[in-house]
Amino acid sequence: MNKVKILYVEDEQSLALIVADSLEDHGFDVVHRENGQEALSYFKKESADVIVLDVMMPLMDGFTAAAEIRKTNPHVPILFLSALTQTEDVVKGFHMGANDYIRKPFKIEELIVRIEALSRRVKRPVHASYEIGDYVLDTNKNILTHASAEEKLSYREVELIRRLFENKDNVVPREDIIKAYWGDDTYFTGRSLDVFISRIRKYFAQDGRIKITNVRGIGYIMNID
Structure with missing residues (x-):
């Protein structure tokens, strides 16, 4: 069985060494880069199954x-590790394309569990259209075409539309949607999801x-x- 390849991006060397060793001990194939610029260059050439990104880094931050990465690959799972813990920081992370967000300091066991959950998405086949x-x-291409x-x-819009369509004529629980695409319902309320759904309805108005x-x-x- 092929190992799940993780592109781990962290500029703090001591932390990076500990985390990378722990992930490798758990059976992951880990590629470490020190900033967003190096990570982007590597990903364009080699790709990865899951990306774990610090946010505050030199040359290019994790959000950028x-x-x-989302411009070229809308599907690769991205998890942020960050000392930025304010609600607006977490929300920004998800808006920039993250699938999950863990606040520092964190327990390595939690990181492993979340990476495993994200890697299962990699193994599930996804139709192109x-x-x-x-x-x-x-x-x-993340494009919806009509005429x-x-x-x-x-x-996130693509993934939510896909999920609703694949389960058409069946109810998709709102809690499942929030946890699947925003990770933590503390930072994404049901009311906000209603607004998000309203926008998707408008896309299909024709x-x-x-x-x-x-x-x-x-x-x-x-x-x-």
Whole structure:
């Protein structure tokens, strides 16, 4: 069985050595880089299964590196490790394309569990495109097309649309959505998710057969008449 390759980006050498050794002892293949610029250069040439990024680094910070990586690969799981613990920092991390966010200091056991959860997404096959009513969702380019019009979507919008469509006619629990795409419901309230869903509904406004309904207190369901 091939090992899961982790691109670990951390400028604090002593911490990087401890974390990298611990991850390797757990069976991961770890590639360490010291800043976002080095990480981006490596990823464009070699790729990785999971990226673990510090935020505050020289030359290129983690937020910027994540945004650049998302331009070329919308699917690779990204986990931030950061001493920035304010709500706005965590929210910014997710907006920049993160799948998870761990605050420093952290326990290595927690990091391992979260990496394992992210790596399972790597092993699950994902279709490149979906025909949703009169629309086509391109998950490689993060584009939703209707007739000749194209809408550029965020990584999270693509993943949420895909999840709703793959489970169409069935309710997707709101708690599952929040934990899957925002990691910690402390920083992403149900009301914010409602606003997010409303934006997705507008993307499908040209096809009246597509409905995304809020099942109060439970979750959301996509139906296509």
